[in-house]
Amino acid sequence: ETLKLSHQWSEGDVRHQVAQMVADEVKAADVDLEIQIFPNQTLFKAREQYTPLSRGQLDMTIFPLSYAGGQQPAYNLTLMPGLVKNHDHAARLSAAPFMEKIEEVMAGDDVKTLVHGYLAGGFGSNKGCITKPEDVQGVTIRAAGKSFEEMLAGAGASISSMASSEIYSALQTGVLDATNTSSESFLSYRLYEQLKCYTPAGDTALWFMYQPLLINKTTFDELTPEQQQALTDASAKAEAWYLEQAKAGDEVTTKAFADAGVEIAEMTPEDFDAWRELAKETAYPAFAASLDGGQELLDMALSVE
Amino acid sequence: MSNAPAASATAGADYRPPVALRALGAVSTLFGVIAALMILASVLITCHMIFVRGVLGQSTIWQTEAVIYLMIGATLLGLPYVQKLRGHVGVDLLPHMLPRSLRRPLAVLVMVATIVMVAAMVWYGWEMFHQAWRRGWKSESVWAFPLWITYLSVPLGFGLYLLQLLADLWLAVFGPDTTLPEPHPERSPD
Amino acid sequence: MDPLTLGLLVALATVIVLFSGVSVAVGLLIVATLFLWIFDGSRSLEALPELFYAELNSFALLSIPMFIIMGAAIASTRAGPDLYEALERWLTKVPGGLVVSNLGACALFAAMSGSSPATCAAIGKMGIPEMRRRGYPAEVASGSIAAGGTLGILIPPSVTMIVYGIATETSIGRLFLAGVIPGILLTLLFIAWAIFDTWRRGAASAALVSARYTWRQRFEILPRVLPFLAIIAGVLYALYGGVATPSETAAVGALLCIVAAVLIYRMYSRRDLWVVLRDSTRESVMILFIIGAAGVFSFMLSSLFVTQSVAQWIAALEVNRWVLMAVINVFLLVAGFFLPPVAVILMSAPILLPIITAAGFDPYWFAVIVTINMEIGLITPPVGLNLYVINGIAPDISLRQVLVGSMPFVGCMILAIILMCLFPGLATWLPDAVMGAAL
Ligand code: NA
Numbered sequence A: 001e002t003l004k005l006s007h008q009w010s011e012g013d014v015r016h017q018v019a020q021m022v023a024d025e026v027k028a029a030d031v032d033l034e035i036q037i038f039p040n041q042t043l044f045k046a047r048e049q050y051t052p053l054s055r056g057q058l059d060m061t062i063f064p065l066s067y068a069g070g071q072q073p074a075y076n077l078t079l080m081p082g083l084v085k086n087h088d089h090a091a092r093l094s095a096a097p098f099m100e101k102i103e104e105v106m107a108g109d110d111v112k113t114l115v116h117g118y119l120a121g122g123f124g125s126n127k128g129c130i131t132k133p134e135d136v137q138g139v140t141i142r143a144a145g146k147s148f149e150e151m152l153a154g155a156g157a158s159i160s161s162m163a164s165s166e167i168y169s170a171l172q173t174g175v176l177d178a179t180n181t182s183s184e185s186f187l188s189y190r191l192y193e194q195l196k197c198y199t200p201a202g203d204t205a206l207w208f209m210y211q212p213l214l215i216n217k218t219t220f221d222e223l224t225p226e227q228q229q230a231l232t233d234a235s236a237k238a239e240a241w242y243l244e245q246a247k248a249g250d251e252v253t254t255k256a257f258a259d260a261g262v263e264i265a266e267m268t269p270e271d272f273d274a275w276r277e278l279a280k281e282t283a284y285p286a287f288a289a290s291l292d293g294g295q296e297l298l299d300m301a302l303s304v305e
Numbered sequence B: 001m002s003n004a005p006a007a008s009a010t011a012g013a014d015y016r017p018p019v020a021l022r023a024l025g026a027v028s029t030l031f032g033v034i035a036a037l038m039i040l041a042s043v044l045i046t047c048h049m050i051f052v053r054g055v056l057g058q059s060t061i062w063q064t065e066a067v068i069y070l071m072i073g074a075t076l077l078g079l080p081y082v083q084k085l086r087g088h089v090g091v092d093l094l095p096h097m098l099p100r101s102l103r104r105p106l107a108v109l110v111m112v113a114t115i116v117m118v119a120a121m122v123w124y125g126w127e128m129f130h131q132a133w134r135r136g137w138k139s140e141s142v143w144a145f146p147l148w149i150t151y152l153s154v155p156l157g158f159g160l161y162l163l164q165l166l167a168d169l170w171l172a173v174f175g176p177d178t179t180l181p182e183p184h185p186e187r188s189p190d
Numbered sequence C: 001m002d003p004l005t006l007g008l009l010v011a012l013a014t015v016i017v018l019f020s021g022v023s024v025a026v027g028l029l030i031v032a033t034l035f036l037w038i039f040d041g042s043r044s045l046e047a048l049p050e051l052f053y054a055e056l057n058s059f060a061l062l063s064i065p066m067f068i069i070m071g072a073a074i075a076s077t078r079a080g081p082d083l084y085e086a087l088e089r090w091l092t093k094v095p096g097g098l099v100v101s102n103l104g105a106c107a108l109f110a111a112m113s114g115s116s117p118a119t120c121a122a123i124g125k126m127g128i129p130e131m132r133r134r135g136y137p138a139e140v141a142s143g144s145i146a147a148g149g150t151l152g153i154l155i156p157p158s159v160t161m162i163v164y165g166i167a168t169e170t171s172i173g174r175l176f177l178a179g180v181i182p183g184i185l186l187t188l189l190f191i192a193w194a195i196f197d198t199w200r201r202g203a204a205s206a207a208l209v210s211a212r213y214t215w216r217q218r219f220e221i222l223p224r225v226l227p228f229l230a231i232i233a234g235v236l237y238a239l240y241g242g243v244a245t246p247s248e249t250a251a252v253g254a255l256l257c258i259v260a261a262v263l264i265y266r267m268y269s270r271r272d273l274w275v276v277l278r279d280s281t282r283e284s285v286m287i288l289f290i291i292g293a294a295g296v297f298s299f300m301l302s303s304l305f306v307t308q309s310v311a312q313w314i315a316a317l318e319v320n321r322w323v324l325m326a327v328i329n330v331f332l333l334v335a336g337f338f339l340p341p342v343a344v345i346l347m348s349a350p351i352l353l354p355i356i357t358a359a360g361f362d363p364y365w366f367a368v369i370v371t372i373n374m375e376i377g378l379i380t381p382p383v384g385l386n387l388y389v390i391n392g393i394a395p396d397i398s399l400r401q402v403l404v405g406s407m408p409f410v411g412c413m414i415l416a417i418i419l420m421c422l423f424p425g426l427a428t429w430l431p432d433a434v435m436g437a438a439l
């Protein structure tokens, strides 16, 4: 039996390697199960993978869950400023009751998580360094994620929406002053060529995005117990590796920026708290109002130590 | 060979199709005008966005998205009108290799196949719209635009296209020879 | 079934369906749907409209109708004739001066219009009757305009470059820059041929009526070209001056052109404005419909693993990279005979790009190669959009005459492809100089 796995990244990306690892392990288990990977959006477009997954037209995907936040507002919590402090905290969050709630929502769409994983990101700017809310006053910024946009707008930034592929030339020509996205995107779009200051994800970071490996639940349930076991074992192995790579990825990006002569700024725990206070007035209430039980879900997430 | 706009006047000079067909043609034209206005609106909205961002230094939240929805809408709602103008480009190699007597059956066959395909798009497009509407799906941006509005352009656009195709099929089967709708203006050489 | 066999089956079915006279977009949808249904099950049909929608769900596509509007708005004014007359007054001493000015006018107009048929129509409406009136043979008059019009998609802006950029996820700004020098090169080759051709005809050309202009007349006309140059400058400023992203620039250009048409060229009547909008809508909807359908088609190819298998198969052939490039060129040329450029690019780019980059070719250089091949396709039957435009302008010139007239220019294009292969820097130097090394 062959399962189709789709994702949006190139074959050098850590997320592709996670998928490849699961595919290889499952194949090695010799349970008559093969995973066919379609990288680079060669099957479905980046943001259009959730619906086919939930309908069973697509079997598996590695997918930033917040992309489906328009369908399930609860998913917006997986890209929420100030919710995750660092990668170890992210791992605890993945194991917390909060994530079980999210998985209940996913089950309603016939979707199941195989591999948990968060990736971090930072800020890059041509108008000073961005570490605290005051730094974005009057800055034209392209932010990744709805809740981040709400928070940055609250800090006095002008939000500009554009495709991620246009960030480079927008920074180059001065259409944009700053951007905020994942470490992986900072590197793959070579933004160090266009930025003066970079605030990486370090010991404290603001931007964490949940990007799990998902499978259609019915597809999973219809597999033989041996196949399910092989898939679960492979996923557990991949999850540990994913966490390790996520930490390493931030360092690789930071080094690339430093090597390119970009100033590296650091976000202190006090800065982090200032952002969180701001989020409490902007992104959090907006989220709480977006669905029934939103506040409750948010409190569950915030309570994870 | 004939160029696209002129081909819309292929109907014989003294032949007037039934009133229902002419009414359908008018509806197609109406949606053609709407599509054109949507394209014009996206020009203005994009320039507005550049002004707001560059000169006023304010946030631009909804413009990019609105322009995308307008372009999708213009494409789909413009389908029947472009069909009416015979503006959908194609390759008429086979019809011109066939003897004249076989051309009408082939033209009818091609139109029936087109109609079935477009009908499938209407059917599944309706499902797509209906799901977004029933579940209240929104775009995942701050703007949170209700997706059923833009998804509606799929069944609506293909639906109107289907009607225009049916009108053309009627002409192909029952109309006089001069009205045989050339599937497309583009023809093989000489 | 083995994906390669499946691929052959798809190719065969596509050729048969497309030649039946069905529209290209619907034909692609039909083939894609049939293969998905048979090999992936009826369930995948539910995704059809979503795949179609997803393909159109891109801001970059906005620039297609915008660059078409730019061309259409200006084409409906006196700007084209003005430009062409200005060039003519300055070029009368050159052998074949009138042909040369038409070609130059096409190249300059191409710098504003993203579409080849629009360029062809804008200059041809005045140029073809004028050339014939002055005694140029119908072949020369129509062939030079058909070929000159194709510069519309090589000299930026370019609709096909946008489509290539979207299909291959390459930078559209960089693609535009890559087309500049090859566009100038091709224009010069066209002009060189026109001069040589007139000289070759010798005695015959002596009979041509040659208009004479005083220096005063030559300078008088220059201000009339100014709005044209101002628009090009405005668009370039928006693009490289930190005002707008490449996709947004198109809207600035469209607005500038509409405003210029109304204010400078006094196109007040609502009817005239509607004609501009109608023609732009027709061409845009036609192209965007093909783009949406091609999205479904390439999903089918990818889902049945045809794309991946063909790419692997070609990579495994291990032929010399120039043999590979020659084969790809023949493929593009043949595809261009039958299909409009947008369809060829959308269907082949996802398969070809990995092969090209694996063989060490630059994707921006390759975009120029693809575009020149598509230019040839625009003036070859059975589907040659520029041929239909010429036919609309001068219905009494037979297709045979247009083809005879444009053949030498096809030769120039093939020569340009060869020069591009010998000197890849022609395409890559300018983008590297302006934007830094490629990502
Ligand atoms: Na152009």
Ligand code: NA
Pocket (backbone or CB within 6 Å): C336, C337, C338, C339, C376, C377, C378, C379, C380, C381, C382, C383, C384, C385
């Ligand atoms: Na052709």
